[in-house]
Amino acid sequence: MLEIKNLHASVEGKEILRGVDLTLNAGETHAIMGPNGSGKSTLSYLIAGREGYDITEGEILYNGKDLTDMAPEDRAAEGVFLAFQYPVEIPGVPNTTFLKEAVNAARRYHGEEELDALQFVKMLRQKTKELGISDDMLKRAVNVGFSGGEKKRNEILQMAVLNPKLAVLDETDSGLDIDALKVVSDGVNQLRSPERAILVITHYQRLLDHIVPDFVHVLAHGKIRRSGGKELALELEEKGYAEYNVEAA
Amino acid sequence: MHSMNTPVNTTAPFAGQFDAVSDQLPGLGLSWLDTRRQEAITEYNGFGLPTNKLESWKFTRLPRIADNDFRPVGPQDGEIAVETVPSLFDESAEGHRIVFVNGHHRPELSNIERLPKGVRLESLRATLERDPTFVEHYLSDLLGDKSAALNALNSAFMDSGLVVHVERDVEVTEPIEVIRLNGKTDTPVIRHPRNVIVVEDGATLTLVKNHSGLDVGGYLTNAVTDVHVGDGATLRHYTVQAESLDALHLANVNVNVGKDATYEAFSLTIGGRLSRMETNVRLTGTGGHCNLSGAYLLRGREHCDNTTVIEHLTPDATSREVFKGVLDDDSRGVFQGKIVVHKDAQRTDGHQLSKALLLSDRAEMDAKPELEIYADDVKCSHGAATGQLDETSLFYLRSRGIPEALARNLLIQSFMGEALEEVSDLVVREVMRDRILHWLPAQCYLSEEWRQE
Numbered sequence: 001m002l003e004i005k006n007l008h009a010s011v012e013g014k015e016i017l018r019g020v021d022l023t024l025n026a027g028e029t030h031a032i033m034g035p036n037g038s039g040k041s042t043l044s045y046l047i048a049g050r051e052g053y054d055i056t057e058g059e060i061l062y063n064g065k066d067l068t069d070m071a072p073e074d075r076a077a078e079g080v081f082l083a084f085q086y087p088v089e090i091p092g093v094p095n096t097t098f099l100k101e102a103v104n105a106a107r108r109y110h111g112e113e114e115l116d117a118l119q120f121v122k123m124l125r126q127k128t129k130e131l132g133i134s135d136d137m138l139k140r141a142v143n144v145g146f147s148g149g150e151k152k153r154n155e156i157l158q159m160a161v162l163n164p165k166l167a168v169l170d171e172t173d174s175g176l177d178i179d180a181l182k183v184v185s186d187g188v189n190q191l192r193s194p195e196r197a198i199l200v201i202t203h204y205q206r207l208l209d210h211i212v213p214d215f216v217h218v219l220a221h222g223k224i225r226r227s228g229g230k231e232l233a234l235e236l237e238e239k240g241y242a243e244y245n246v247e248a249a
Numbered sequence: 250m251h252s253m254n255t256p257v258n259t260t261a262p263f264a265g266q267f268d269a270v271s272d273q274l275p276g277l278g279l280s281w282l283d284t285r286r287q288e289a290i291t292e293y294n295g296f297g298l299p300t301n302k303l304e305s306w307k308f309t310r311l312p313r314i315a316d317n318d319f320r321p322v323g324p325q326d327g328e329i330a331v332e333t334v335p336s337l338f339d340e341s342a343e344g345h346r347i348v349f350v351n352g353h354h355r356p357e358l359s360n361i362e363r364l365p366k367g368v369r370l371e372s373l374r375a376t377l378e379r380d381p382t383f384v385e386h387y388l389s390d391l392l393g394d395k396s397a398a399l400n401a402l403n404s405a406f407m408d409s410g411l412v413v414h415v416e417r418d419v420e421v422t423e424p425i426e427v428i429r430l431n432g433k434t435d436t437p438v439i440r441h442p443r444n445v446i447v448v449e450d451g452a453t454l455t456l457v458k459n460h461s462g463l464d465v466g467g468y469l470t471n472a473v474t475d476v477h478v479g480d481g482a483t484l485r486h487y488t489v490q491a492e493s494l495d496a497l498h499l500a501n502v503n504v505n506v507g508k509d510a511t512y513e514a515f516s517l518t519i520g521g522r523l524s525r526m527e528t529n530v531r532l533t534g535t536g537g538h539c540n541l542s543g544a545y546l547l548r549g550r551e552h553c554d555n556t557t558v559i560e561h562l563t564p565d566a567t568s569r570e571v572f573k574g575v576l577d578d579d580s581r582g583v584f585q586g587k588i589v590v591h592k593d594a595q596r597t598d599g600h601q602l603s604k605a606l607l608l609s610d611r612a613e614m615d616a617k618p619e620l621e622i623y624a625d626d627v628k629c630s631h632g633a634a635t636g637q638l639d640e641t642s643l644f645y646l647r648s649r650g651i652p653e654a655l656a657r658n659l660l661i662q663s664f665m666g667e668a669l670e671e672v673s674d675l676v677v678r679e680v681m682r683d684r685i686l687h688w689l690p691a692q693c694y695l696s697e698e699w700r701q702e
Binding site for chain 1: 639640641642644645646647648649650651652653655656659660662663664665666667
């Protein structure tokens with residue numbers, strides 16, 4: 001589903017990724033771990049299409065299609081989703097409206113009829129029940145006045161509503177206490193399916209106790225330095241990233 | 250057509266038009282008014298139009314105007330056919346409204362039959378015929394100040410205008426809409442409307458001014474509005490300025506707010522080539538409150554200036570200002586906000602905020618907050634910020650599949666939302682929101698319920 005080949009990328013002239021290779025198949029959950037500044041967030045932004053990140057070499061293929069020149073909204077409509085580390089507050093725009101606009105934008109993209117208010121609310125109710133999201137959170141402006149846990153739950157709700165094929169979760173555990181972490185992880189686990197690939201980006205192993213990955217990769221100095229099964233995360237937890245703190249030869 | 254009895258100052262266009270029109274002006278033969286007009290024209294002729302040399306006109310430059318660029322508006326300009334009256338409210342509703350076309354009152358387009366007892370709503374001309382002492386009592390007198398030359402020019406001509414009078418303790422529950430349709434004249438005209446709004450002690454009124462251009466052509470409005478809000482009274486004074494693309498719209502609003510009274514003003518500017526709205530509020534009774542807020546959305550080479558002066562003269566009064574602007578293309582926004590807290594105005598609470606969003610590299614915003622405080626127990630804050638659409642927010646919306654144009658619109662609406670919250674009348678707030686929505690550049694796929702929230 002996602003094939004990243006020899007990806008080099010820079011931000012404001014500074015090279016951050018130096019040849020990343022990564023393949024995700026449908027039904028798989030991968031975790032990318034790595035020290036701060038290793039390029040984890042850059043990778044997630046490149047997949048979602050944020051401006052200001054230049055690919056200098058290599059490519060990102062999504063279902064065989066090159067994503068490089070696609071606008072973020074088109075990637076989203078094609079099924080790419082990024083859960084933000086720091087979800088953005090949008091005052092004055094009610095959460096429900098935001099979700100409905102997002103769903104209908106994707107439907108328009110695919111030439112499908114838009115959902116009317118009733119159909120949308122029916123669909124939404126089901127998802128919010130599963131994620132334990134209150135009506136109040138839907139009425140309030142997007143992420144405004146939300147606690148850290150509410151913001152992350154809101155990200156997972158967006159993911160559930162948009163039903164992506166590829167979901168990238170950027171430091172979804174940051175700012176969460178143990179209880180919130182469990183709620184968010186349960187939400188993600190419910191969304192695991194044979195048709196969907198999930199890429200979990202995290203600094204800490206604890207998230208992976210809840211969202212157990214099929215594969216773990218270590219990203220350091222802009223390169224995947226090691227790949228393995230879920231046991232690799234435990235090893236990193238024990239030893240830390242010290243051995244990756246030197247540039248690869 | 251200009252008689253030249255008055256010596257003409259070249260920087261004082263229109264002064265030369267005075268003698269030619271003076272026998273057609275409202276209130277002809279009232280000696281106090283004739284004297285006033287004479288004094289005012291002499292003063293204006295000495296001052297000329299304001300220039301950038303004046304501190305309060307530093308950021309707004311009036312175009313060079315020759316005497317014959319705009320002819321005085323005449324009765325025939327008010328007779329033109331109007332097929333539909335563009336009310337801000339539901340067209341089918343039987344709301345109170347008074348319609349003026351190029352300053353000329355059009356009773357057949359108006360609807361004032363259902364006004365409660367104790368409310369006067371008519372043209373200045375009518376009041377000057379029936380009850381001139383009322384006008385004499387409430388007209389402001391700002392002579393002697395060079396920066397108020399436009400007030401003097403208006404005081405000389407006062408060719409049209411509106412009088413609103415709400416008697417003591419009368420509550421007008423529905424808004425009164427004042428629709429001013431301008432333009433579509435054979436050659437560009439100048440008008441000098443003078444409005445008098447008096448809300449007596451304990452009375453309540455919501456007044457919505459709707460200035461609409463009838464076509465794209467140019468004309469000049471030099472309006473002065475004198476407002477009196479009596480003790481314990483409430484006036485909500487809203488303006489939607491959607492003048493023609495080439496119109497010049499100059500307005501001075503002079504307000505007196507009594508004890509425990511509330512004056513709430515909100516202006517939405519979406520039209521006009523150049524507009525300046527200058528509001529002077531005097532809080533003259535303890536516990537008075539004023540809110541001067543507004544929103545402006547500009548494109549092309551539009552220029553919008555909101556200048557406010559709030560004077561706290563008595564203790565325990567509060568004032569609040571929130572102005573937000575969206576500037577595209579080569580447009581220019583100006584906000585000047587001065588708060589003067591006089592010596593006796595203890596426990597004054599003043600808050601002022603100006604924010605602008607620049608959608609283009611060429612757009613420009615000048616904000617000048619000014620506090621003058623002579624009392625010692627005072628709470629005053631001000632802030633001014635100018636920025637661009639937040640790139641992270643834009644990416645966030647787009648990453649959820651929302652197309653860029655719609656994402657930008659959503660963020661502009663989000664930005665404007667903070668200003669709209671200042672409009673306490675919820676029906677009017679939605680009217681304003683709707684006008685903002687229609688200003689936005691790209692087609693907007695917004696769901697109905699969003700507008701209602």
